[in-house]
Amino acid sequence: MSPGGIPFLGKGAVIGLPRALLHYELYPFWRALFETLDLEVAVSAPTSRDLIESGAKRAVDEACLPVKAYYGHVMALRDKVDAVFMPRVVSLHRGTYTCPKLLGLPDMIRHNVGRLPPAIVADFDETKRGRGLGETGVALGRRLGKSGRQAREAVAAGFEALNAFRRALWAGVSFEEAAALAARGEGVPTADWRDVTTPNGHPRVALVGHAYNIFDPGVNLDLVRKLRGLGCRVVTSEMLSDEEVRVESEAMPKEIFWSSGRRIMAAVKRFRRDGLVDGMIHIISFACGPDSMVGEIAERETRRESALPYMALTIDEHTAEAGLVTRLEAFADMLWRRRRKTGGTYR
Amino acid sequence: MKVTFAHMGNLWITVKTILEDLGLEVVVPPRPSRHSLDIGVRHSPEFACFPLKMNIGDYVGAIEKGADTIVMVGGIGPCRLGHYAQVQMEILKDLGYQAEMVILEPPRGHFSALLDKIRYLTGNKPLSRVVRALRFGWEKLYSLDCLDRALVKTRPLEPVPGTAGSAHRRAVAAVAEAGGIEATRRATEAGVAAILAAGETAGGGSGQPAAGLPAGTRTPLRVGIVGEVFMVAEPFANLDLERRLGEMGVEVTRALYVSDWVRANLFLDTLRLKRRSRQTIVKQAASPYLGHFVGGEGLESVGESVIYSRQGYDGVIHVAPFTCMPEIVATSLLPEVGRDLGLPNMSLFLDEHTGDAGLATRLEAFVDLLARRRARLKTGAEVAAPRPLRKPSTGHTCWKSLAGGRRGSEGKPCVPWDRRGLGDDQGYRGR
Numbered sequence: 001m002s003p004g005g006i007p008f009l010g011k012g013a014v015i016g017l018p019r020a021l022l023h024y025e026l027y028p029f030w031r032a033l034f035e036t037l038d039l040e041v042a043v044s045a046p047t048s049r050d051l052i053e054s055g056a057k058r059a060v061d062e063a064c065l066p067v068k069a070y071y072g073h074v075m076a077l078r079d080k081v082d083a084v085f086m087p088r089v090v091s092l093h094r095g096t097y098t099c100p101k102l103l104g105l106p107d108m109i110r111h112n113v114g115r116l117p118p119a120i121v122a123d124f125d126e127t128k129r130g131r132g133l134g135e136t137g138v139a140l141g142r143r144l145g146k147s148g149r150q151a152r153e154a155v156a157a158g159f160e161a162l163n164a165f166r167r168a169l170w171a172g173v174s175f176e177e178a179a180a181l182a183a184r185g186e187g188v189p190t191a192d193w194r195d196v197t198t199p200n201g202h203p204r205v206a207l208v209g210h211a212y213n214i215f216d217p218g219v220n221l222d223l224v225r226k227l228r229g230l231g232c233r234v235v236t237s238e239m240l241s242d243e244e245v246r247v248e249s250e251a252m253p254k255e256i257f258w259s260s261g262r263r264i265m266a267a268v269k270r271f272r273r274d275g276l277v278d279g280m281i282h283i284i285s286f287a288c289g290p291d292s293m294v295g296e297i298a299e300r301e302t303r304r305e306s307a308l309p310y311m312a313l314t315i316d317e318h319t320a321e322a323g324l325v326t327r328l329e330a331f332a333d334m335l336w337r338r339r340r341k342t343g344g345t346y347r
Numbered sequence: 348m349k350v351t352f353a354h355m356g357n358l359w360i361t362v363k364t365i366l367e368d369l370g371l372e373v374v375v376p377p378r379p380s381r382h383s384l385d386i387g388v389r390h391s392p393e394f395a396c397f398p399l400k401m402n403i404g405d406y407v408g409a410i411e412k413g414a415d416t417i418v419m420v421g422g423i424g425p426c427r428l429g430h431y432a433q434v435q436m437e438i439l440k441d442l443g444y445q446a447e448m449v450i451l452e453p454p455r456g457h458f459s460a461l462l463d464k465i466r467y468l469t470g471n472k473p474l475s476r477v478v479r480a481l482r483f484g485w486e487k488l489y490s491l492d493c494l495d496r497a498l499v500k501t502r503p504l505e506p507v508p509g510t511a512g513s514a515h516r517r518a519v520a521a522v523a524e525a526g527g528i529e530a531t532r533r534a535t536e537a538g539v540a541a542i543l544a545a546g547e548t549a550g551g552g553s554g555q556p557a558a559g560l561p562a563g564t565r566t567p568l569r570v571g572i573v574g575e576v577f578m579v580a581e582p583f584a585n586l587d588l589e590r591r592l593g594e595m596g597v598e599v600t601r602a603l604y605v606s607d608w609v610r611a612n613l614f615l616d617t618l619r620l621k622r623r624s625r626q627t628i629v630k631q632a633a634s635p636y637l638g639h640f641v642g643g644e645g646l647e648s649v650g651e652s653v654i655y656s657r658q659g660y661d662g663v664i665h666v667a668p669f670t671c672m673p674e675i676v677a678t679s680l681l682p683e684v685g686r687d688l689g690l691p692n693m694s695l696f697l698d699e700h701t702g703d704a705g706l707a708t709r710l711e712a713f714v715d716l717l718a719r720r721r722a723r724l725k726t727g728a729e730v731a732a733p734r735p736l737r738k739p740s741t742g743h744t745c746w747k748s749l750a751g752g753r754r755g756s757e758g759k760p761c762v763p764w765d766r767r768g769l770g771d772d773q774g775y776r777g778r
Binding site: 059060062063088090095096097098099100101103104106107108111112123253254256257258284286287288289290291292293294295296297300301304 | 392393394395396421423424425426427429430431433434437438440441450452636637638639640641642643645669670671672673675676678679680682683696
């Protein structure tokens with residue numbers, strides 16, 4: 001056993017990454033990090049109905065759908081990998097936190113899921129000096145028995161992939177494509193969604209919410225594809241650059257202290273103000289704490305200050321496909337009617 | 348300027364004392380009721396936690412009584428309380444109320460923003476005047492918590508149900524009226540004596556048995572209450588949990604009194620004046636189960652439960668508002684704490700839909716279970732020996748969090764935690 005109590009993982013050992021929650025924000029970083037450390041990475045299969053159900057059985061009722069899905073993904077990785085990686089991501093940005101449930105997640109998993117493979121846990125906390133993504137990443141590499149130089153190289157590769165991934169997302173590329181671009185080390189697409197006008201005056205709909213709700217079709221019941229099928233062009237809150245988020249956020253009397261809440265709030269403000277979109281959908285997990293606050297401020301502000309159509313869509317493991325489709329169709333119909341009435345300007 | 352604030356148990360007495368001592372006109376909102384709750388629920392976001400909804404009801408009640416300024420606390424997360432004020436302002440704005448909200452944010456490195464707010468509220472009174480008012484407020488806060496402690500200790504022993512409760516009500520009123528620190532102390536001492544006297548007859552062997560205790564029992568069951576601070580402190584929100592348990596013959600201990608919270612969050616521990624603070628003790632106790640703070644009182648709920656089991660409590664009740672994030676983490680871990688340490692526990696997630704009868708049924712079942720368990724332990728049919736203590740890194744190899752800071756030595760007993768007043772059994776005594 002190597003120092004720090006981490007199991008000895010030889011060259012080519014497989015580390016499992018649960019495809020849930022912050023996977024949708026940090027996957028390229030983890031992947032580049034572990035691969036540079038001569039380890040292999042296996043991602044659990046896409047979220048399915050069965051997987052959510054198996055997770056929901058182990059989780060407490062009060063937990064939200066994405067957390068239940070995370071349980072399911074960890075359970076799906078059992079017996080398939082040499083170790084499972086469960087980062088405790090406390091903060092990704094100074095002055096913000098992720099979510100209390102994510103802070104306790106590794107402990108919740110440990111005490112509620114049996115037959116776990118060895119787990120690699122590390123606390124990533126940008127609010128504390130020397131505990132950030134990079135510093136803890138180096139410490140993790142060292143604890144996995146690698147040299148300091150190799151660990152630093154791994155973190156550098158991780159950041160390079162992460163930056164490429166984020167720039168691709170900001171240009172309007174989907175999660176899968178952005179992750180693939182980052183993995184191949186290719187350049188960022190030059191076309192920017194902000195410059196592209198929609199053909200035929202198709203309505204442009206902003207989908208705002210947590211990355212794991214926007215990007216996981218198993219959790220959001222394939223919402224993005226359904227919207228596209230209704231003739232809507234979809235832009236998401238993940239398509240704003242960090243700089244845009246910072247500018248919008250600092251203009252607020254009090255910045256939101258949840259990192260994704262901060263992004264959601266900034267996206268709502270920016271989309272609304274600049275007329276970048278013709279309608280807005282906020283996708284919320286049932287009983288989501290941060291979104292109950294952020295969503296309320298966003299909705300009230302939007303109603304008061306603009307005529308932009310706004311819909312809050314709540315999802316959980318009981319959400320029926322037909323009900324969701326009906327609501328989306330009604331929303332899209334309303335947008336198309338608006339287009340006809342206003343001659344394509346939606347204003 | 349007519350100032351108001353939200354209710355939380357008897358906290359209004361403290362806040363009113365401080366604000367009036369500073370020469371402000373105070374409007375105390377009507378006590379929380381079905382009516383104020385209905386108003387709050389109607390205008391608040393569905394998944395907001397329960398305290399936010401109750402606050403809205405309080406504000407509306409106070410504004411209708413003439414208040415125009417609301418004092419509210421802020422926060423830096425990750426618990427939702429830190430954004431209450433922003434959401435509540437939006438709601439009040441949409442309702443057409445013009446009230447202004449003064450948000451007291453915890454100082455982050457510099458005190459100037461907080462001082463500006465205080466200066467604004469007090470009309471530039473000298474700081475020494477503010478400190479004097481806070482000192483007076485603290486005395487009342489501490490006194491009220493002493494009265495509460497005396498009440499929960501006495502209730503299971505009272506021969507006539509309700510006598511301790513009415514003594515407590517009179518004592519609270521006396522403390523609320525007291526016009527100075529000395530008067531507050533005198534009122535508290537008299538109040539504690541009066542409350543304890545309500546239980547004397549049974550304990551003193553007058554022959555009349557305590558009404559709540561089962562026949563043949565002399566010592567009440569001891570139950571610790573852990574959870575989110577508002578739900579624990581506000582009897583309207585927790586459907587009078589402490590009274591219900593007391594009348595069933597259970598001695599209740601609250602893990603977190605508001606004075607503890609203030610002590611932990613506002614002075615000593617924030618300024619790092621105390622090395623072995625309560626927070627450190629609780630964090631160490633929780634470390635085999637939860638290795639990181641999760642905001643709110645999540646870590647405390649787990650740690651306090653472990654401490655209760657060391658102190659030989661019969662059970663723990665965990666109270667939280669529905670959708671509370673930190674307490675969801677705690678409730679995921681408490682069953683394991685219970686299995687390891689042989690500590691029965693029950694989590695209650697409460698909100699505006701919680702029914703009276705449903706809660707009563709669950710409490711009765713829980714208390715029955717505790718009573719039967721104690722009887723079995725007495726006859727030796729069940730052995731109380733808990734499983735060996737867990738270390739932070741067993742079984743799985745890398746549970747020790749990387750860069751996670753110092754770890755507690757959870758095998759060691761807790762050092763005594765000093766408290767004035769009601770004897771050391773209310774504090775943390777190692778076994």
